[in-house]
Amino acid sequence: MSSYGRAFALMREAAQDPWRAYTRHAFVEGIKDGTLPRQAFLHYLRQDYVFLIHFSRAWALAVVKSETHSEMLAASRTVNGLISEEMQLHIGICKTAGISQAELFATPERAENLAYTRFVLEAGYSGDLLDLLAALAPCVMGYGEIGTRLASEVTSETYRNWIETYASEDYQGACEAVGELLDQALTRRIGVEFEVSPRWDRLCQTFRTATELEVKFWQMGLTP
Numbered sequence: 706m707s708s709y710g711r712a713f714a715l716m717r718e719a720a721q722d723p724w725r726a727y728t729r730h731a732f733v734e735g736i737k738d739g740t741l742p743r744q745a746f747l748h749y750l751r752q753d754y755v756f757l758i759h760f761s762r763a764w765a766l767a768v769v770k771s772e773t774h775s776e777m778l779a780a781s782r783t784v785n786g787l788i789s790e791e792m793q794l795h796i797g798i799c800k801t802a803g804i805s806q807a808e809l810f811a812t813p814e815r816a817e818n819l820a821y822t823r824f825v826l827e828a829g830y831s832g833d834l835l836d837l838l839a840a841l842a843p844c845v846m847g848y849g850e851i852g853t854r855l856a857s858e859v860t861s862e863t864y865r866n867w868i869e870t871y872a873s874e875d876y877q878g879a880c881e882a883v884g885e886l887l888d889q890a891l892t893r894r895i896g897v898e899f900e901v902s903p904r905w906d907r908l909c910q911t912f913r914t915a916t917e918l919e920v921k922f923w924q925m926g927l928t929p
């Protein structure tokens with residue numbers, strides 16, 4: 706079992722092919738060896754800033770869909786981490802590149818971005834906390850996995866601060882907390898053997914679709 710929990714390990718295993726396409730995408734490898742063109746990186750960061758706005762809204766919805774104090778705490782901590790830490794990375798890099806926060810906020814949203822974030826929000830609007838977490842998990846844990854791998858394989862200084870953000874203790878701690886939230890939410894609503902319940906296949910399908918939308922997001926990053 707990975708340090709991101711039992712449910713995540715099982716969902717990841719069930720989505721092996723798209724998971725590999727996501728975490729080993731050419732965009733990611735370009736960050737690792739510094740060959741990703743700066744223009745593509747900045748284009749991606751601007752889209753990702755918009756992504757994180759909607760993603761924060763989706764985590765705020767997880768607070769609404771919570772049934773216990775500890776679920777509310779974990780979801781609200783994630784909202785705070787996104788707004789006060791992760792988005793600061795984007796603001797800082799773009800500021801250095803001469804892109805103001807107002808310009809960042811006004812970035813026209815690409816269709817791939819819209820498709821992904823609204824898929825996640827819809828999973829939460831029409832479902833319960835489990836449907837929402839299955840859609841949110843690939844985003845959180847995928848970057849955690851990418852950050853850890855790239856930190857040990859990096860061959861260039863070019864995108865070092867991006868890699869360090871996702872390899873950091875803070876980000877890894879957030880992944881572990883979300884993994885624990887997912888395991889506990891499943892156990893509370895379905896039972897310890899959640900993977901043999903009738904709901905499990907559908908939750909795995911939601912996780913897989915979100916993973917496929919991550920692949921499309923990287924691809925969008927390569928086409929400014």
Ligand SMILES: Cc1ncc(CN)c(N)n1
Nearest residue numbers: 753756757844845848922
């Ligand atoms: C598209 C995307 N997916 C995941 C992450 C990591 N929170 C992100 N910043 N952007």
